[in-house]
Amino acid sequence: MSARKYKPTDTVDFVVVGSGAAGGVMARELSQAGFEVLVLEQGPRFTAADFRHDELDYWFNGAITNKLDTNPQTFRKSAAEKAQRVTEFPAAWYAPNVGGSSVHFTANFWRLHDVDFNERSRLGEIPGTTFADWPITYDELEPYYTKVEWEVGVSGLAGASPFDPWRSKPYPMPPMPVKSSGVLLERGARKMGWHPYPAPMAIASVPYKGRSACAHCGFCIGFGCEMQAKSSTLYTMIPEAEATGRCEVRPLSYVSRIETNAAGRATGVAYFDKDKREHFQKARAVVVCANGAETSRLLLMSANAKFPDGLANSSGYVGKNLMFNTYAEVNALFEHELNEFKSAQVTRVVHDWYDSDPQRGFYGGGGIDSRIGPMPIAWSMFAPPPDRTWGAGFKSLLEALPRAMIVAGHGTSLPLETNRIDLDPELKDAWGLPALRMTYKDHPDDLAMARFLQDRGAEAMQAAGALEVWKGPVAESTGGPHLLGTARMGNDPKTSVVDKYHRSHDIRNLFVCDGSSMVTSGRGQPTMTIQALAFRAGDHIAQFAKRGEI
């Protein structure tokens, strides 16, 4: 069946704003449930044939990521400062195209654990933060994690990590073949008494659901997959949504406002087409899946006389509690070649420090993984220690690249009301809309946990017999690709934006589901959870619609 085309005069059942990790799942679930769905995506639609192995363009020229000239952003560390325009790299970094950031992600697909959902109850209050339990449990989300693994496509080895939570089914595909970096992390970690295990990756390790297996070209992180092996919604959920004959994905459609009527219900969305002409699309319900930065911006830009602080914002929490996941690197050189430019970035993960441990003296949990990438430019630019950035010492490091690897630490970010997305009061984008302003300063415990994980990574590399080990900087965040927490779920309308089914507390036919829904940050790698939430939300929203409860 060919994809449906809706007319502007049609009133669709659902407008979904954003076609990424969450929006793609939402489109598929709602259209397969029998509803008419229009997905509005601000960026273009690429095919596998459009993607290239061009590190300069993809990493340093924004080939498929957000453009700061047309979509400027500002950043500051605290509300006391005037936010400065970001010039080099977006603070909120994402891929505006059909499939969203699931097109360029690295494809690490960790589930959250039980503890992520009820850690506030277990550990108690953390002063100065909005640390809270989720309104759902791991057990409630588990069937949807399994659905992600089987419907979207994840490779891995069930039961390999002794720290993993329970699961109802094994992975549908075996893990990716181990790389030398994975072997060395496993060797060092086992010597340390830890429990490395094969990385769960949203990459087809074998042909899966009509898609090719990975060709091990190595261009995953920051790139689109030419083989359709990376399980982006571009290749998985969106074609399945379109195949229902009830879903249209409309690219180059930049949503500027959600409109509401006198009764306080959403009536549809205004958007700009590729020629900057404004349109209005009528809808019975609106589902916002625009990512943890743009979702808040859209809700705030949609303020009107009835909702002067923005839509769904009676709590004041829209845009607040922004979290990233901390990241810290250890570099290592070995005697023989690893050739890390080949194949998917990550093949081994260690989760021995997943739970927070009061004995460490600070809150936090996380994991480490083996990797390198992107290659070879970014490594050469960022990995060398300060005394070897040019000259003969730098060149000898460049020549050692085949023998190099990285251990990356991924950890928690605490939610703080002061860390937020809002609208810049002065700067406008190329459509005359307020620019995105980010305010962010890491909690000291987040940086302490990042250093802790970095130290464990260094120990693993020493134990594996590295010839040289050096640590990268652990600095305060100035942005990132994991955009979490800014429209959190919760039972209390005073301290959350949406309920446990992702319906906004304030507007009955307005739903929000993406990274912004997350109450805590997890330990890194949020896309798996974002998609599980989207499957769960789609399931419940379809039931509400069928029962006339929207």
Next chain:
Amino acid sequence: MDASGTSRRKFLQASGGTLGMAWLAASWPQVVAAAEHAHQMAMDSADRSKFLLLSAAQARDVDAIASQIVPSGATPGAHEAGVVYFIDHVNAGLWKEHGQEFVAGLTDFQAKCAKHHPGVAQFADLSFGDQTAYLKHMEHTPFFGGMRFLTVLGLLALPSYGGNAGKLGWKLVGFVDQHAWQPPFGHYDAEYAGFVPYAKTAGQQS
């Protein structure tokens, strides 16, 4: 695109003939498209016969600074990889909105160098050792930071941007622009015996 003999040949060239036939058969439609990319990517279409923005004297200094960042020697460096052409080409093309800013930074660098070394016509005329010593003074300036950024890009970006001539940069860092690989990828995974599961009591349950 159909599975033509031309595409098959291109793909097999691009993949170095290391792929299993079963995998090839299962993946053929994507493989053909990817093969075309690999072929396009391998092409070096850059014209290194002239500079588009820099004067000959400016290009001499840019080349000299890049050659300090990645020196020549037993193996090729920035000079042999044509980094100066990359820097010229992107400042005249891809990033031309920054072109004048770059030239202004270079002009300022040259003026300061002339003041520091009176009697020497330009930076490139200093001895290699004197160049190194002078850059030590300058290594925390934005201009030098920009030069380092552009030198790394010029060494390792696709040859079509003007640098990485003859893929010398990629050869230096051991990167091979082959489109597809099969394990083993390196020394350590070749000797890996397989994942050994943990005893059930090995860890805690979170």
